[in-house]
Amino acid sequence: MPLLISLLRLLPPELAHSIALNSLNLFYALGLSKFLFPMPVNADSFIYKNLTFNNRLGIAAGLDKNGDYIDSLGSLGFGFIEVGTITPLAQPGNPKPRIFRFFKQKAIINKLGFNNKGLDYLVQKLKSRKFSGILGVNIGANKDSEGQKRIDDYVECFNKVSPYADYITVNISSPNTPNLRALHSRENFEPLFAALKVTRATSHFMNPVFIKLSPDESQETIIDIINAIKEYEFDGIIASNTTTDHTALAGRQDSKVAGGLSGRPLFSKSNELLQSIHQHDPNLIKIGVGGVFTFRDFNQKLESGASLVQIYTSFIYEGPGIVSKLLN
Ligand SMILES: Cc1cc2nc3c(=O)[nH]c(=O)nc-3n(C[C@H](O)[C@H](O)[C@H](O)COP(=O)(O)O)c2cc1C
Numbered sequence: 001m002p003l004l005i006s007l008l009r010l011l012p013p014e015l016a017h018s019i020a021l022n023s024l025n026l027f028y029a030l031g032l033s034k035f036l037f038p039m040p041v042n043a044d045s046f047i048y049k050n051l052t053f054n055n056r057l058g059i060a061a062g063l064d065k066n067g068d069y070i071d072s073l074g075s076l077g078f079g080f081i082e083v084g085t086i087t088p089l090a091q092p093g094n095p096k097p098r099i100f101r102f103f104k105q106k107a108i109i110n111k112l113g114f115n116n117k118g119l120d121y122l123v124q125k126l127k128s129r130k131f132s133g134i135l136g137v138n139i140g141a142n143k144d145s146e147g148q149k150r151i152d153d154y155v156e157c158f159n160k161v162s163p164y165a166d167y168i169t170v171n172i173s174s175p176n177t178p179n180l181r182a183l184h185s186r187e188n189f190e191p192l193f194a195a196l197k198v199t200r201a202t203s204h205f206m207n208p209v210f211i212k213l214s215p216d217e218s219q220e221t222i223i224d225i226i227n228a229i230k231e232y233e234f235d236g237i238i239a240s241n242t243t244t245d246h247t248a249l250a251g252r253q254d255s256k257v258a259g260g261l262s263g264r265p266l267f268s269k270s271n272e273l274l275q276s277i278h279q280h281d282p283n284l285i286k287i288g289v290g291g292v293f294t295f296r297d298f299n300q301k302l303e304s305g306a307s308l309v310q311i312y313t314s315f316i317y318e319g320p321g322i323v324s325k326l327l328n
Contacts, residue, residue, distance in 0.1 A: 005319045013099035013108075017316070021069045024320070028072035037320045039077040040327035046079070046307055048235075048285060049208060051166055053134050053308060055079035057298070057326055060289050060310035061138035061169065061212070062110075066117045067125030074131030077323045081131065082310065083122065084138030085171045088156045090118030091142055094176065100254055101316075102263075106293060107249065108313050110242065111259030113176040114140055119160050126164035137161040138169040138212065143177055151192050155199050162205040170196065170234075173214035173241035175260045184217050186224055193232040208235035210287060215240035215269045219276060226280055236285030237277060238310070240270040263313035267291025271304050278305025293318070298326045 004023075008016040027033050043055030058080035059073055067083045074081060093115025100109045116122075122137070129135070139157035141150040158168060172183035172192075182188050200209060211229055213222065229237065242260025249255030249265065270290025277286060288306030292298050293314045301309045314322050 009103065013101055014096065024072040025069060028075050033072065033075040037076050038324065040324045043079065043327045048307070049206070051134055051207065053079040055327055056302065056308050057323065058082060058308060058310045059315065060312040061085055061171065063312055063315065065115070067122045067129070070125065070129045070135065071131045074133050076320045077327070078133070080134035080136060080308065082136035082138050082169060085114050085140040085174065086116055086119055086122045086137065086157055087114055087140050087142045088119045088153050089142050090116060090121070100257055102249055102252065105249060105263070105265060106313065106317060107261055107263035107265050108316065109246065109255070109257055109259040109261050111176045111257065113143060114174065119157055123160055123164065126161065134166045136167040136169055137165040138171050140171045140174065140177065151195050154192060155195050158196060158199045159203055162203045165207065167208040167210060168205070169210045169212050169238055171212045173212050175214070175242060175244045181214050184214060184221050184225055186228070189225065189228060193228055197232045208285065210234070210236050210238050212238040213240055213273065215243045215266065215273050215290065216245060222273065222277065223280055226277055226284065229284065236287070238287040238289060239273045239277060240290050242266065243269055262290070264291050264293060267297060271300065274301065274304045274306055292326070295326055
């Protein structure tokens with residue numbers, strides 16, 4: 001496996017991503033996953049509402065945007081999987097190149113821009129999955145949707161995925177869709193949250209709803225949004241999405257590219273956000289994500305107030321072995 005990962009590093013990022021995940025699907029179809037990637041032992045489960053997470057480690061949104069790899073990712077031993085971000089209509093995302101790897105810094109900058117195959121495609125994948133663990137769906141709006149249309153996009157996604165989702169994440173924090181992060185301000189989030197509250201009630205969706213936050217907002221904005229999450233009776237937050245602050249990569253010419261930075265350099269920043277939310281409201285459910293590469297990092301997220309932890313970049317750099325490294 002380390003050899004395969006080293007070879008994948010030589011390929012362009014999106015090609016490597018596709019080869020790696022299609023290989024996982026192949027191993028799964030051949031019944032090899034359980035031999036190649038033994039399930040973690042000693043994992044601590046977590047129960048919230050009617051959901052039992054077999055362990056506290058999940059795969060973050062963006063890795064499997066369209067639900068193409070749910071069963072094979074599930075076979076690696078994750079306690080939960082989050083698919084998406086999905087938008088009502090399929091869209092190509094930004095022009096390539098749009099993923100940049102920084103191996104030494106264990107970081108990635110991406111400016112994908114919600115490339116996905118659209119809501120109807122994902123719903124078919126949700127319906128046909130065999131994975132029986134916890135599955136979250138991360139929802140967003142199409143790039144060209146503005147004003148009320150943008151709210152309608154979230155509502156449409158919510159309505160169509162709710163029969164098949166164990167939880168829904170409302171993504172207001174991708175830096176790669178114009179003005180999306182403006183949804184962190186009260187004048188913009190209030191109409192969205194109000195519409196989703198009604199949609200949740202009419203669709204009888206009793207499972208959790210999380211809001212995924214940016215790590216680049218002021219303390220005041222975060223407190224305002226936390227209060228709103230309680231006001232609109234959502235369950236918790238995911239902290240955090242990628243950061244637009246690239247100072248950790250200073251000196252690298254290619255770090256000047258626009259996009260969201262993830263991986264090791266995001267660890268402290270996303271932890272600080274998590275801690276400040278936890279101080280403000282210890283009872284809100286928190287999913288910690290950002291820069292987790294070691295068992296120590298994983299525990300630090302839990303100690304900072306997270307009940308659950310997600311990874312993305314470390315999975316790209318280390319492959320499926322990261323699951324037992326973090327859980328055993
Ligand atoms: C290539 C790439 C694509 C991503 N796409 C999404 C996405 O579609 N929706 C989302 O909410 N987060 C997305 N993220 C953010 C991750 O879910 C996660 O919040 C972030 O990368 C921090 O975790 P990490 O440091 O473990 O990678 C993406 C991240 C990367 C690197």
